[in-house]
Amino acid sequence: MRRTGGALALAGLLIGVLSACGGPAGAEDGGDSVTLRVGATGWKREEALLQFAHLDDTPYQVRWGLFQGGDKQLEAVRAGALDVASSSEIPPVFAAADGRPNFKVVAVQRGNTLHQEVVAPEGSEITSVAQLKGKKVGYVKNTTAHYFLYELLERAGLGWDDITAAPLEPDKALAALNGGSIDAFAGYGNAIITAHQRGARTIGDGADILSGNFLWSASDDTLGGVAEREALADLLARIDKAYAYVRDGHEKEFAKVVAAATHQPVEDALEELAEGEAQRRTEVRVVTAKTTASEQEVADAFEELGALKQPLKVSTFWTDRLTSSLRKALSR
Numbered sequence: 001m002r003r004t005g006g007a008l009a010l011a012g013l014l015i016g017v018l019s020a021c022g023g024p025a026g027a028e029d030g031g032d033s034v035t036l037r038v039g040a041t042g043w044k045r046e047e048a049l050l051q052f053a054h055l056d057d058t059p060y061q062v063r064w065g066l067f068q069g070g071d072k073q074l075e076a077v078r079a080g081a082l083d084v085a086s087s088s089e090i091p092p093v094f095a096a097a098d099g100r101p102n103f104k105v106v107a108v109q110r111g112n113t114l115h116q117e118v119v120a121p122e123g124s125e126i127t128s129v130a131q132l133k134g135k136k137v138g139y140v141k142n143t144t145a146h147y148f149l150y151e152l153l154e155r156a157g158l159g160w161d162d163i164t165a166a167p168l169e170p171d172k173a174l175a176a177l178n179g180g181s182i183d184a185f186a187g188y189g190n191a192i193i194t195a196h197q198r199g200a201r202t203i204g205d206g207a208d209i210l211s212g213n214f215l216w217s218a219s220d221d222t223l224g225g226v227a228e229r230e231a232l233a234d235l236l237a238r239i240d241k242a243y244a245y246v247r248d249g250h251e252k253e254f255a256k257v258v259a260a261a262t263h264q265p266v267e268d269a270l271e272e273l274a275e276g277e278a279q280r281r282t283e284v285r286v287v288t289a290k291t292t293a294s295e296q297e298v299a300d301a302f303e304e305l306g307a308l309k310q311p312l313k314v315s316t317f318w319t320d321r322l323t324s325s326l327r328k329a330l331s332r
Contacts, residue, residue: 148206
């Protein structure tokens with residue numbers, strides 16, 4: 001694999017820092033390497049993306065962990081089992097709701113909001129969200145699905161109490177939808193792709209409800225080390241460059257990677273890639289007042305819903321501590 005000049009410079013920095021301080025908590029292999037434990041949802045998309053773009057030659061170790069949602073990733077961060085989590089705007093709100101978050105949002109990844117849908121099973125007479133009154137609806141709690149389902153009900157003139165809301169993990173929700181024990185399901189990503197493959201029909205979606213801000217959060221311990229911060233900034237910049245590489249005429253090849261991981265035809269994966277990038281280009285960006293305010297709106301909505309017991313100020317778990325390093329890494 002090729003190594004960029006920026007990566008070589010980072011390698012020197014990491015070695016220098018570790019030599020000077022005897023190795024931070026994240027150092028392994030005799031203190032000559034930093035290891036970042038990074039979460040992924042659905043499938044290890046970022047790991048595959050970096051390999052595809054020949055950008056996985058990092059001068060630090062990355063251990064990817066697979067989870068069913070960003071909420072589970074943040075649970076792992078809070079438990080000390082993960083260093084970095086990727087999620088929508090919603091999971092950090094609930095992860096910080098107890099007032100003692102041990103993580104910070106450090107970067108924003110702009111992305112598409114496709115496959116964020118409420119679906120009814122094949123053969124159902126339900127064709128709109130308004131028809132969910134009195135129905136049992138599965139949803140993935142503390143995620144985008146929770147948020148856009150609430151907003152869609154509001155737009156349809158319904159409240160949360162007008163449905164029987166059933167919090168379910170995606171795999172269990174799919175089984176319940178197919179088995180007839182729920183009337184509809186609000187979900188995202190692979191779960192929605194699979195639901196459609198089984199004949200489900202879209203009755204509402206969150207494409208214009210969700211902001212398209214997907215958050216990268218890091219544990220306070222990870223942010224406490226200079227070498228770890230530099231490694232994380234470099235990793236996020238590589239992810240940004242990898243998406244640019246795909247857009248630069250490599251969509252068809254990457255669609256094959258996506259199709260193999262999501263068990264769908266390559267043509268469908270390619271169409272989704274094209275539609276997703278057309279809706280909103282995938283890019284990594286530093287935190288700003290605007291992105292912080294966007295998540296505050298989400299937190300306020302959940303307080304209104306009654307899902308949060310007290311008001312939450314999201315700026316308490318956002319930080320610009322990675323901003324300088326990330327800007328430099330993105331500009332290389």
